[in-house]
Amino acid sequence: MKRFPWRGFGWGLGLLLVWALAQQVVYPPSFGPYEELRRQAHAQCQGYLAQGGKAYVACLQQMAVAMCMGPYAPRMDPMTGMACTAAGSAGYPAPGKPVLTRPSYRVEIAGGVERERDVRTGQVIRQRSLPARLLFTLERTPQGIYRGTEFGPQGQPQVVYLVSPACELLDQGGQPVTDGWACPVYPDKPFLHRLVPSPIAGMPPNAQFYASGRLADDFDGDGVVEIGYMATGGSAGRTFASGWAFALGYDPRTRVLKYEYRMGARESESAHTSYALEALILYRVR
Incomplete structure (x- = not known):
């Protein structure tokens, strides 16, 4: 089954995790x-x-x-x-309020599903349930910022990064340069700013912007219209069409993180380059 790369609160798409040492502080990609x-x-x-x-x-x-x-x-x-x-x-994250107020946060994957669909009919070809596990923690330091730690599938710490009370990732100088993904509390910003590492060696990262609003599609199917952030995109040529979407949902009453939804599809003349993938990740915040 084709798979989406995992990603937690940090900035990457899972590509940078392989070289980070457990207790080494890692900073967002630099320009x-x-x-x-x-x-x-x-x-x-x-x-x-x-x-x-x-x-x-x-x-x-x-x-x-x-x-x-x-x-x-x-x-x-x-x-x-x-x-x-x-x-x-690229820009920078929008000014944010200090939404992180507790001494610590623990964000877990509570479940979810990954699916592969027939790109033409939409029927599910394969799917698998996502196991529950710890994804990341945030611990407030004496300096008032948070130390974030991402954990691997076996519970091992993989990446450590520094986070502002507004859920922004900090650079070596302590300045916010991009938003963290999956903030435990609704960030209350007009958009989320993400830096994605370039696939080309030596090139600076690319910025993605996620608009805020109400997620009327109800991706988790619980009948609640969540608040959150979403970005979509796509392209088409003579022999292909592709599209993608990412959404991050929060409970409109408690403003606590609920889920992440992502979808990617490409239809072309070749079955080897066609795909339709989606994932729904359910979160639990402690």
Whole structure:
């Protein structure tokens, strides 16, 4: 059965976990020499945050074009241009409130299911239930920030990272540079900001933005319309069509994390490159 990569509160898609030592503090992906360009674009666009996430993201995209591809931009080779555009459009997390107030949090996978469907009919071909296990913990430090630890399937600690009370991941200087995924408490932000490592070695990460709202699709099927965050995307060509969706749901009454839903599908002329995968992960917060 084709599988989705696991990911916890940290920034990655599971790709960075293999090299992290158990007690080593790991920081979000860096933009390296392009970090200053990222700051410049954000400084020009942060005034749009008052209008919402869409206005902010649109401004970042315009800044990236102007700085990296516009008539006054310096001439760049294709790889440098890609790195410049990724940094200019990356942005930063929206200002957040200190939603983490308890001394510690324990987030567990309470269950769920992974399914593979027929890409044309939607019928379930294979599925498996997800076992319950500890996913990550957050422990408040004397400095007022939190120390997060992700755990592997056998309960072994894998990654340690630093988190602000607003559920933001901190860099080496203690500055928030991206939002953590699966915050135990609803972050109450207009959007979530995620940095995804680039599949190309030496390239800066790519930013993803998740819009806030009510998740009317009821992904967990309990009859409750959750609040949360969601992002969708897709593309099509002459011989293929693909799409994806990620959603993070919170109880509208308690504002506590409930589930994560993700879906990815691609239909092409070849059965070897066609797939339809989905996963529903149920969470428990202690």
